Every structure is written in C-alpha cells, then in structure tokens.
Ligand SMILES: C=C1C[C@]23C[C@@]1(O)CC[C@H]2[C@@]12CCC[C@@](C)(C(=O)O1)[C@H]2[C@@H]3C(=O)O
C-alpha cells in the first residue's frame with residue numbers, strides 16, 4: 107500500500123552493514139555476528155503443559171473460546187485444520203528456497219532501499235542492534251512483479267502466481283481470525299468501521315515477509331532474529347520443518363514454537379494489543395539458529411487499511427478500565443516503530459494505571475541478548 111511505503115520514506119531505516127554472503131561464512135562465526143551478552147530471560151521448563159503454545163484446531167466447535175483464551179494468556183497460538191491447502195506451503199517454500207539460493211549479486215538486484223518496505227535485505231530491526239543477525243529477508247508489499255523480474259528474468263511469472271495465491275489464502279484466513287478474535291473480546295463487526303457488512307475486512311493492508319536463517323557454525327552465540335513484537339493486528343506465520351522460533355511467556359521464559367506440518371503460527375501484534383486496550387499481549391518473539399539446517403519462514407503481516415485509526419475499543423474502556431493508548435494508524439505506528447522499536451507501544455501509551463482486570467505485559471525493552 108502506498109501509505110505504508112510513505113511511512114518508510116518519512117523514516118528511512120539505514121542499515122550500516124554490508125550484505126553478507128552466508129555461504130562464505132560457514133566455517134567461523136565472525137565477531138560482528140557474535141551476540142556475547144548473557145540471555146536476559148531464562149528458558150521455560152519444557153516438560154510443563156503450561157509452557158506449550160496452544161495448538162487450536164479451527165474445525166473444533168470450541169475453537170472460538172480456545173482462541174480467546176490463547177490470545178489472553180499467550181498472545182500466540184498454533185492453528186491446524188485452517189483450510190489453507192498444503193500445496194500453497196510447498197509452493198511458497200519452493201519460492202523461498204529459489205530466492206535465497208540465488209547468488210548475492212543477483213539478490214541485490216532486488217535490494218530494499220532505506221526508504222522502502224519491499225525488497226531483499228537484512229531484518230529491518232537490525233539498525234537497533236550492535237551485532238548482526240544470522241538471517242536475510244525479503245519483503246513484499248503490493249505486487250512483487252518488478253522485484254521478481256530482477257531476480258528471475260525468465261521465471262518471474264511463476265513466482266508471482268505463487269505469491270498471489272498465497273496472499274489470497276492468507277487474506278481470507280486473516281479475516282476469519284479477525285472475526286473470531288474480535289468476538290472473543292466482545293466486539294462485533296459493527297464496532298469496527300472498516301470490517302465491512304459481512305466482516306470481510308476487505309480494505310486490510312498486508313505485507314509478506316520471507317525469512318531465511320542459514321545453518322550457522324556457532325549457533326549458541328548467534329541470533330537469527332532478535333526479540334521483537336510485530337506492529338500488526340495479527341501475524342500469520344508459516345515455518346518450514348526446522349525449529350528456531352521462540353516466544354517469551356510471562357513469568358516462564360522463552361518457549362519454543364515447534365513447527366507443525368501444515369500448521370500456522372498466529373500472533374497478536376501491537377495494534378491488536380492497542381485495540382484490546384491491553385487485554386491481549388503483543389507477544390515478544392525471536393528466532394535462534396542451528397548448526398545443520400537452513401530455516402525458512404513466511405510471515406503474513408496483517409494490519410488495518412491505510413489511514414484508519416486504531417484505538418482501544420470503547421467496550422473495553424470504562425470505569426476501572428482506563429483507556430491505555432491514544433489512537434494511531436498503522437502508517438503512523440510504523441514510523442514510531444522505526445524510531446523507537448520495542449518502546450513504540452510506550453510511545454503511544456496515555457495511561458499507566460493498570461488495574462487487576464488487565465493482563466498487560468510490559469515488554470518495552472530492547473536489550474535482549476544471547477549468551
Ligand atoms: C509492514 C511491516 C511490518 C514490519 C516492517 C514492515 O515494513 C515489513 C517487515 C515487518 C517486520 C518483519 C520482522 C520484524 C519487524 C519488527 C521488522 O523489523 O520487519 C516487522 C515490522 C513490524 O511489524 O513492525
């Protein structure tokens with residue numbers, strides 16, 4: 107969407123490091139990639155059921171309740187039986203492999219410029235950290251045609267088709283999840299101006315973000331993707347069969363989100379945290395890497411239309427429930443995030459008084475390190 111691109115033009119993200127050819131770094135971890143400080147959060151006890159990200163079967167009649175519960179307690183869940191054809195995952199993974207396997211000079215033909223959203227490069231959050239992340243990414247906003255033409259002069263149409271089909275399926279699923287998540291908050295589609303008459307959420311904005319985490323010679327000292335929250339309403343993530351994603355669970359520590367064949371990870375983003383007046387946490391997550399396997403993931407970052415303002419829904423505000431955030435559009439919020447990163451939510455916060463009704467997790471801290 108042009109308006110999201112505008113947000114980046116106003117807040118360019120300059121990454122001060124050159125791009126890396128991970129193939130040439132397979133023997134020793136360069137110092138620039140060594141995150142030496144100790145982990146600031148312990149690992150959760152993996153034997154406890156309390157420490158397992160909920161897995162929800164969308165065909166389960168109880169799914170709406172389970173989704174509400176998972177959003178409130180975790181801000182994340184895994185979804186199975188969601189109706190997205192498995193072939194879309196194999197196709198998008200094939201596209202990921204094809205893209206990230208291209209020689210660096212070829213990928214750089216589609217490099218993301220500092221004031222743009224789309225293109226190949228390092229994770230946009232890299233500028234907030236002194237060390238480099240062991241990953242590369244590719245973001246698509248609008249049509250990927252011009253970028254794919256650079257990457258694959260012969261085969262661009264085939265890959266554009268894969269992206270089109272994948273995005274269409276994600277858009278439909280995201281709208282369904284919005285209806286369920288809002289209903290779990292007691293919010294009807296009539297309460298959300300841009301929902302449309304049948305809750306189709308047609309005007310939604312979305313970006314498709316592909317991540318590649320190559321195998322790493324010293325995984326314990328490296329970081330695939332540093333701890334962050336997404337600025338979205340919802341993010342729907344497909345991961346290949348290599349683990350690495352972790353979420354921070356209140357009072358527990360880092361919890362792994364193991365890949366489920368054909369499953370999708372759904373997490374709450376900052377804008378839904380705002381809309382829920384702090385009831386649903388925007389989950390902090392990160393990605394660790396491993397010595398043997400390349401990991402891919404594809405995130406569908408889903409937000410409201412261009413200039414629509416998101417604010418705490420009035421049904422969730424009242425006596426004893428102060429309005430915690432001012433209203434903000436995704437466009438404006440991306441600018442705030444580009445400046446303040448994990449302190450962006452604090453930057454739009456208007457009330458700090460939280461009473462017992464809220465399960466607000468304050469994660470406005472960007473000092474996450476691995477040891
Ligand atoms: C629309 C967007 C959300 C995002 C920034 C972006 O322009 C495209 C990439 C997205 C992503 C993916 C990795 C984590 C994240 C924080 C980042 O740096 O880039 C998110 C951004 C976000 O949700 O704010």
Ligand SMILES: O=C(O)CCC(=O)C(=O)O
Nearest residue numbers: 315317345351393403405
């Ligand atoms: O690779 C993953 O599992 C997570 C990626 C992610 O957090 C993102 O793209 O925002």
Ligand SMILES: [Fe+2]
Nearest residue numbers: 334335336391
């Ligand atoms: Fe993320």
